[in-house]
Amino acid sequence: MSEFSIIDRFCKGIGATSEHTVIGVGDDAAVVNVPSGMQLAVSVDTMVEGVHFFPSVAPADLAYKLLAVNLSDMAAMGAEPKWATLALTLPHEDAAWLAAFSNALDAAAESAGVQLIGGDTTKGPLCLSLTIMGLVPKGKAISRAGAEFGDDVWLSNTVGDAALALKVILGQIELPESALSNIAPALHRPTGQVALGLALRGVASAALDISDGLLADLAHVASLSQVCIEIHQERVPLSDTYRAYLQSGGSYESALxxxxxxxxxxxxxxKQREAILAISDVVSVPLTRIGSVVEKTAIPVRLLANGKPVKLNSDLGFQHFG
Amino acid sequence: MSEFSIIDRFCKGIGATSEHTVIGVGDDAAVVNVPSGMQLAVSVDTMVEGVHFFPSVAPADLAYKLLAVNLSDMAAMGAEPKWATLALTLPHEDAAWLAAFSNALDAAAESAGVQLIGGDTTKGPLCLSLTIMGLVPKGKAISRAGAEFGDDVWLSNTVGDAALALKVILGQIELPESALSNIAPALHRPTGQVALGLALRGVASAALDISDGLLADLAHVASLSQVCIEIHQERVPLSDTYRAYLQSGGSYESALxxxxxxxxxxxxxxKQREAILAISDVVSVPLTRIGSVVEKTAIPVRLLANGKPVKLNSDLGFQHFG
Structure with a gap:
């Protein structure tokens, strides 16, 4: 199958359609309209076999997650995701794999209101890179740099399940079979918090998504906002499975x-506490106040366990090199 | 080195700055303004080690070419390149490689007026994917679908040198040492014809860039425009080195x-012939009339050698799979 056939069969017509799209897949470039009063938000995320996923992962899960991790970046800016380009590098032409991947990407993108407007398929070790574009009203993007002294620090849903599931799969810890089936979806089928991100425009002073670890990511907000962030470990929201793991002697590491x-x-x-709890109801996403923004100190993030400081090493999270 | 240090050291401040950029590298997403009256053109191109380039290629050449192949897509739409995101997958952290790559990308992007506004660095087999974004006045993008019966077909500069150089390097043909040094830059340091693309807005009825082979690419214009394109082989512009190769018994294959x-x-x-020759002077790019648009037939592209049809196989060009 030629590259052109691949693009024709598997890249065209993927995702939602948009009145703002002038030229889609199939030309030298796509052309879109950014409506007046809106700004364009752009982000890119890559997934590499053996680094971000196991070779055994189903192509549908891969498509779903590739979109979700990018939706998550739009959510963190308060941007409405609209378009994506896909760079798909595949070791060999595999029509079944491509069909499964492309059907899942189509369904996930359609449901997220995202249209695939460009793609490049190349031969090589499996690597998927998606650039996502979204719209945000002028001046309303939620950056990482706006946290101010005295602000509350909030977190959506729970954290730690994906990392915990990975440890079980890698054989680093043991959990009952039922526990893994509870937390595995967090690893394979994460969901970007797009509705929440949109609702937080004008409410949140800073936001980001937790992809590299709660503490490491909060350190970015702290550094860019020139403040320190104080977190209460016992307030960090955890799933029932994670709590059970803690009670059997497990560690907070995967969550933090x-x-x-x-x-x-x-x-x-x-002053936004009531508004935030109302948003939580509207978008049906639990939101938990886990700490506060304090004055800048030598360290960007301070962790307290029952009021007492916990010593942290300098590497606060998952890093791809290091 | 952590991913954050890589982004800080090698991805920030790359390329030109733009008054239209609101948030650049370092947040969950970049945010840019698309000025009123303009549309956004978006394209993605990927380069994989061992497929698109030899492992021995200098990182500076790689950076230059990665940008150039994407600039070429903007040129083909008549769009002015403005922003890019980079997905860089590297087998291991290599500060010298990254510094050389990033310095070259910075220089090339700066000179093209392009700003890097997003990046994702991951570990894995060497793979570079760049998404480029540009601006084009509303309704002025030059698509592949506008060719009409009776139109002339034009080509910029010469074709074939890059493919010829590759054949020499692969040992498939032999040329004098001086010949290779004449044509190697076409392979390692191509230049996107951005100024030409901008000048062709409102003049060209259809355009595309020749990345997969002249005949195969023209077939896309023919198919999308519902016409046939007739090319005169002897009019296809060639370099002196390519002409010498032809005279010594070489083939048109690399050029076509x-x-x-x-x-x-x-x-x-x-009726645009004079305007086009004037554009050729202004942008200092030779333009050659190589054929014409004729009525649709069963085959999209017809090649004539001294007026006689040349039989073509169905695979008209380079394809990544197949």
Whole structure:
């Protein structure tokens, strides 16, 4: 099958359609309209076989997660995802794999309102890179740099399940079979918190998604905002499975430094507490206040366990090199 | 070195700055303004070690070419390149390689007026994917679908040198040492024809860049425009080195089906001939009339050698799978 046939069969017509798309897949470039009053948000995330996923992962799961990790970046900016380009590098032409991948990407993109407007298929070790583009009203993007002294620190849903599932799969820890089936979806089928991100525009002072570990990611907000963030370990929201693991002698590490969570952490003035709880109801996403923004100190993130400081090493999270 | 240090050291501040960029590298997503009256053009191109380049290629050449092949897509749409995101997958952290790559990308992007606004560095087999974004006035993008019966077919500069150089390097043909040094830059340092693309807005009826081979690429224009394209082989512009190779018994194959040329082929009504020759002068790019748009037939592209049809096989060009 030629590259052109691949693009024709598996890249065209993927995802939602948009009145703002002028030229889609099939020309030298796609052309889109950014409506007046809106800005364009752009982000890229890559997944490499053997690094971000096991060779055994189903192509449908891969498609779903590739989109989700990118949706998560749009969510963290308060941007509405609209378009994507896909760079797909495959070791060999495999029509069954491509069909499964492309059907799943189509369904996931359609449901997220995202249209695939460009693609490049190349031969090589399996590597998938998606650039996502979204719209945000002028001046309304939620950056990482806006946290202010006295703000609350919030977290959506729970963290740690994906990292915990990975440890079980790698044989580093043991959990009952039922426990793994509870937490595996967090690893294979994360969901970007897009509705939450949109609702937080004008409410959150800073936001980011937790992909590299809660503490490491919060350190970015702290550094860019020139503040320190104080977190209460016992307030960090955990799943029942994670709590059971803790009670049997497990560690907070996967929750605090595991990564791959794709939850939103955000800061907001305390006067926004009621508004935030109302948003939690509307978007049906539990939101937990886990700490506060304090004055800048030598370390960007301070972790307290029952009020007492916990010593952290310099590497607060998952890093691809290091 | 952590991913964050890599991004800080090698991805920030790359390329030109732009008044339209609101948030650059370092947040969950970049945010840019698309000025009123403009549309956004988006394209992605990937380069994989061992497929698109030899492991021995200098990182500076790689950076230069990665940008050039993407600039070429903007040129083919008549779009002004403005922003890029980079997905860089590297087998291991190599500060010298990264510094050379990033310095070259910075220089090339700066000179092209492109700003790097997003990046993702991951570990894995060497693979580089760049998504480029540009601006084009509303309704002025030059698509592949606008060629009309009676139009002329034009080509910029010459074609075939890159494919010929590759054959020499692979030992498939032999040329004098001086010949290779004449044509190697076409392979390692192609240049996107951005100024030409901008000048062709409102003049060309269709355009595309020649990356997969002249005939195969023209077939896309023919198919999308529902016409047939007739090319006169002896009019196809060739370098002196290529002509010498032909005279010593060489073939037209690299020129007609080689690819990797990054020249613009375009169609235009014959009344535009003078305007096109004036554009050629202004942008200092030789433009040659190589054929014409004729009525649709069963085959999209017809090749004539001294007026006589040349039989073509169905595979008109370089394809990554197949």
């Amino acid at each position: 430094a595991g990564g791959d969570d794709y939850q939103l952490a955000f800061t907001a003035p305390s | 089906a080689g690819g990797d040329d990054y020249q613009l082929a375009f169609t235009a009504p014959s």
